Amino acid sequence: xxxxxxxxxxxxxxxxxxxxxxxxxxxxxxxxxxxxxxxxxxxxxxxxxxxxxxxxxxxxxxxxxxxxxxxxxxxxxxxxxxxxxxxxxxxxxxxxxxxxxxxxxxxxxxxxxxxxxxxxxxxxxxxxxxxxxxxxxxxxxxxxxxxxxxxxxxxxxxxxxxxxxxxxxxxxxxxxxxxxxxx
Amino acid sequence: xxxxxxxxxxxxxxxxxxxxxxxxxxxxxxxxxxxxxxxxxxxxxxxxxxxxxxxxxxxxxxxxxxxxxxxxxxxxxxxxxxxxxxxxxxxxxxxxxxxxxxxxxxxxxxxxxxxxxxxxxxxxxxxxxxxxxxxxxxxxxxxxxxxxxxxxxxxxxxxxxxxxxxxxxxxxxxxxxxxxxxxxxxxxxxxxxxxxxxxxxxxxxxxxxxxxxxxxxxxxxxxxxxxxxxxxxxxxxxxxxxxxxxxxxxxxxxxxxxxxxxxxxxxxxxxxxxxxxxxxxxxxxxxxxxxxxxxxxxxxxxxxxxxxxxxxxxxxxxxxxxxxxxxxxxxxxxxxxxxxxxxxxxxxxxxxxxxxxxxxxxxxxxxxxxxxxxxxxxxxxxxxxxxxxxxxxxxxxxxxxxxx
Numbered sequence: 281x282x283x284x285x286x287x288x289x290x291x292x293x294x295x296x297x298x299x300x301x302x303x304x305x306x307x308x309x310x311x312x313x314x315x316x317x318x319x320x321x322x323x324x325x326x327x328x329x330x331x332x333x334x335x336x337x338x339x340x341x342x343x344x345x346x347x348x349x350x351x352x353x354x355x356x357x358x359x360x361x362x363x364x365x366x367x368x369x370x371x372x373x374x375x376x377x378x379x380x381x382x383x384x385x386x387x388x389x390x391x392x393x394x395x396x397x398x399x400x401x402x403x404x405x406x407x408x409x410x411x412x413x414x415x416x417x418x419x420x421x422x423x424x425x426x427x428x429x430x431x432x433x434x435x436x437x438x439x440x441x442x443x444x445x446x447x448x449x450x451x452x453x454x455x456x457x458x459x460x461x462x463x
Numbered sequence: 464x465x466x467x468x469x470x471x472x473x474x475x476x477x478x479x480x481x482x483x484x485x486x487x488x489x490x491x492x493x494x495x496x497x498x499x500x501x502x503x504x505x506x507x508x509x510x511x512x513x514x515x516x517x518x519x520x521x522x523x524x525x526x527x528x529x530x531x532x533x534x535x536x537x538x539x540x541x542x543x544x545x546x547x548x549x550x551x552x553x554x555x556x557x558x559x560x561x562x563x564x565x566x567x568x569x570x571x572x573x574x575x576x577x578x579x580x581x582x583x584x585x586x587x588x589x590x591x592x593x594x595x596x597x598x599x600x601x602x603x604x605x606x607x608x609x610x611x612x613x614x615x616x617x618x619x620x621x622x623x624x625x626x627x628x629x630x631x632x633x634x635x636x637x638x639x640x641x642x643x644x645x646x647x648x649x650x651x652x653x654x655x656x657x658x659x660x661x662x663x664x665x666x667x668x669x670x671x672x673x674x675x676x677x678x679x680x681x682x683x684x685x686x687x688x689x690x691x692x693x694x695x696x697x698x699x700x701x702x703x704x705x706x707x708x709x710x711x712x713x714x715x716x717x718x719x720x721x722x723x724x725x726x727x728x729x730x731x732x733x734x735x736x737x738x739x740x741x742x743x744x745x746x747x748x749x750x751x752x753x754x755x756x757x758x759x760x761x762x763x764x765x766x767x768x769x770x771x772x773x774x775x776x777x778x779x780x781x782x783x784x785x786x787x788x789x790x791x792x793x794x795x796x797x798x799x800x801x802x803x804x805x806x807x808x809x810x811x812x813x814x815x816x817x818x819x820x821x822x823x824x825x826x827x828x829x830x831x832x833x834x835x836x837x838x839x840x841x842x843x844x845x846x847x848x849x850x851x852x853x854x855x856x857x858x859x860x861x862x863x864x865x866x867x
Contacts, residue, residue, distance in 0.1 A: 432742030
């Protein structure tokens with residue numbers, strides 16, 4: 281019994297508050313993504329019921345950041361004060377970073393540490409800044425780093441799978457002497 | 464076999480073998496506890512023998528305490544537990560029918576089988592009636608279907624419905640059971656009928672009661688929100704893995720691996736099936752991100768411990784799957800940085816900016832050209848083949864002819 285209680289105290293820092301499955305399920309249901317259209321609507325509102333958090337380092341934050349954002353370098357995320365900030369704040373918390381995958385992973389980390397009501401902005405900071413603050417760009421409303429940029433089928437020239445199945449014919453290499461006209 | 468099969472301690476194929484052993488043990492214990500006697504079983508309804516109630520409460524609190532502590536220690540994952548779906552009306556009607564059957568027949572389905580095995584004729588009649596009922600239900604199922612499948616309420620937990628926390632529910636359940644034991648004990652002591660049936664010995668219940676009360680009190684001091692399963696990477700370690708970028712492999716490394724046909728890396732495509740069929744890296748396996756939640760894939764990653772490279776169109780989806788696997792405790796899982804988008808940018812995109820006047824730049828450009836032909840044609844003609852082709856014999860002659 282004593283050992284159980286001791287491990288309880290010992291693991292309070294290390295243990296998770298949400299199961300791995302629930303976290304990945306929540307991430308994949310897209311309920312944690314704040315797309316730009318919704319974000320622009322949120323910015324236009326007068327009441328600010330949300331917290332913006334910049335996960336980049338303080339140097340990048342000082343040069344340029346979204347209006348009203350707090351700086352919290354993501355390396356310091358698991359420090360006591362930072363975690364308790366996320367946990368105690370009941371408002372919607374929106375995070376962004378210099379890459380989309382970093383903000384997504386931090387979002388997963390916070391979810392599994394028991395933080396609720398948190399969303400992340402897709403895309404890296406430059407894309408967010410250029411398409412939300414500088415110019416309201418509708419073609420970027422549902423932007424994600426994870427959308428395919430290339431048309432793979434066309435790039436590969438037709439059906440790729442057929443080629444794999446057909447037996448490969450050894451190519452005959454002919455060296456044609458290019459002898460044309462003399463002097 | 465509860466947590467043992469999902470944890471891969473016991474092979475799932477042995478399921479029926481263990482079911483047989485547990486079944487025999489269960490039947491034996493039921494018989495030994497006197498549950499093959501319908502007088503004993505029906506006693507709970509007439510108020511002279513409460514052994515059924517005691518057994519059900521004991522089973523309930525044993526299972527509940529066991530689950531609570533096993534979950535706390537990280538041995539049981541609640542995601543893998545089978546929870547009976549709740550169809551409220553069929554549960555209520557079925558419960559009433561079962562209760563009346565219990566009083567009339569003096570058995571419940573399991574105990575009727577033990578009684579039949581030791582040769583009680585009324586139990587054989589009971590079983591016959593049971594199967595007749597099953598067949599009738601099957602034949603007239605369309606009539607019963609709206610009742611049977613109606614009012615589906617999902618898989619709720621009682622403590623969620625009551626708005627309680629798990630540990631307090633456990634505590635109250637144990638308290639309720641102890642109270643029930645005490646009250647029924649008093650009733651039994653005062654009952655004449657109970658004394659007439661001399662087959663029941665009085666049990667010493669002090670130690671088990673003491674033990675379960677201590678467990679109930681300890682549960683109150685534990686942090687029930689704590690979730691950490693066996694073999695999971697702890698949070699601070701995972702955070703350091705997240706900060707240092709050892710997991711990222713860049714496109715050049717991947718291209719080199721593909722072109723030279725080094726098969727030490729397993730490529731895993733986490734995009735959807737359609738996208739996979741359009742294009743995928745050579746020798747890649749398709750495991751869409753949403754199926755990673757499936758248990759078998761988890762075993763493949765964590766236990767086989769093969770060097771794996773996850774990729775998607777960008778980095779995000781693959782990184783999310785990486786986080787999941789890293790938390791499960793998988794090592795040797797890597798992510799293609801930038802995903803297929805960056806790979807195509809590098810290989811097929813405009814790479815004129817590479818300074819080919821320098822040797823390094825020239826090599827880089829040639830390297831990407833090789834990668835491009837490999838990806839397009841599926842196979843690269845090897846340099847050796849090109850070298851070994853003998854020049855045509857009439858080469859010199861023709862060359863001479865062309866001269867002036």
